[in-house]
Amino acid sequence: MRLPDLGVLPGAIEQFSAHQTLKMFERACRIRAFEWGVKLAHDQRKSDGSKHIQMPIYLSMGQEFVASSVAESFLSKVQPALFGQHRCHDIYLAFGGRPEGLRDELLHKDTGCAGGMGGSASIHSPPIKMFGTDGFIGTNVAIGTGYAYATREPTIIFFGDAAAEEGWALESFGWAAFQKLPILFICVDNNMSVLTEVDVRRNWNVVDVAKGFGIEQSFDLADDPWTIMNRVRMIDLSCPALFNIHTVRHWWHNGTGCDGPPEWDRMAIVKKVLDRAGLFVQAHKLEREVNFDVEQLWLEAIPDLDLTEWRDNR
Template identity: 30%
Template sequence: MMQRRLLRDMVRIRCVEEELGVIYRDEQEMRTPVHFSIGQEATAVGVCAAMLSTDVIYSGHRCHAQYLAKGGDLTAMVAELYGKQTGCAAGRGGSVHLIDKTAGFGASSAILGEMISVAVGAAWSFALRGEPRVAATFFGDGASEEGVFHESLNFAALHRLPVVFVCENNQYSLSSPIAARQPIGTSISGRARGYGMPAHRVDGNDVFAVFEASKEAVRQCREGNGPCFLELDTYRLREHVGPNWDYDVSSRSKAEVESWVERCPIRRAVGALSISDPDVTAALADWEREFRAELHEAVAVAKSSPFPAVEELLAGTYES
């Protein structure tokens, strides 16, 4: 059942990131910044479930959830966090530079908004070749204030490209709330409509609503109707970068964070399914054990894997 699959995928991402957060904090062996998606799993799962294996996605610095939701290799991701040669980017990229082309995860980058234009380029190639493929790009509300956001939307609309723009509006850019950065009475999806494309604002903590909106957006793109835009309202529960809670050191209050904990996408999905699927609570416990064990197995593999050889550190770089 699709609804169970959506919940299961969210639980997997949550378990992986929670366990990684503890290991990252306590062991201090992963020497890479980590941006967790704890609390906003529904955006990645809902969108990726609506796409085919031949479609591609691109993400920014908060990319673990999209990588896993698209089918990226967990063991390779964990090895990348440890900087090991067996990592998905051969230990060169760390948490913010993941890639798994076989799964349709094109790339991620720490440069704000960079992958928006890359996804547009991929969609342009699909259109030029007549391929029935779709590209999607994930970015936060802060990236909507970058010039590349507007340039990319304009170009995609002009050439009617098969790209879905996915704004994960988690209300903050680092510690700056959206109300302090964008004029009252405006919206990110409203700006997208200004470029002549369909744009929808969706409850990003309702995985079923995200999935339905994404299916329609992907369908329109695949049928040659040009780009679509999804603004998904959600919230990251942990700090901007790192595994900790941040309400004691940032502009976010504990009460605000706790109000979003009550709107947790996993909790909401379980509540919605429990009436028609009463066994879902028991399944949830089984999944948690399975996925936490899976993560620890990946950590063991990463720790036993070699670091890149010194003589190969420049492999893949440009030489003048």
């Protein structure tokens, strides 16, 4: 059952300082703003008619609070190794990747975080210990598990609800449980494999299967950031855990199309919670500053980028 309040712990915001909440919110705002810049750069053309971005792009719009809350939970303690799949701009930005590096990567420049050769689907960044992926869904789950086995370093593996169906992902859960590896598996469950919903594809739940493999710390929850941060606090990170986080991809699997209003917009829900917590003014100021920064970032690379659509959608 997909609901925006699935597994949400009421009042979870009270467990965190205003400072921590606002830092988490800032990460999410930066992701949303950045993805707007990518959309505009993708949709608009250069004066000679050629494209600014010539590769397929996979946007995280709508899913921002998954990576931003997990990052907020970890980064004050440790810089974990990160294994994402093709939809990974959010992970890179949330965990402190330089936005210029991602922008340049998408614009095919050698100053990009992967030298302009990885592209949207394979964001690789040694400074933040983020490993690019190969394009086969779920292989990052197996490779990340091997990394944690070899190094015993804290490792976070983000994968989609479709990747969870690959044999090598399921086998990795078993190995991680058997070896008690320090891995947080995050299934970013946006309900879609391209256009096919989870219920059409399978009759099992990844949390039940992970528990069956011995990952006792397995939870189904919606993308409420404070619930996610709470769950991270409560688990033992020295052994494996799995969160299946229900979230919503606002734009198409690939590119910038949109099929209508999303199931929910976590950003709008979070802003209401911030308002009730008396943080509206600070949050609003922060969002404006981030938007300004990210506008400058894109204008620096594409001075004639028309920002109207983004500004109209704020």
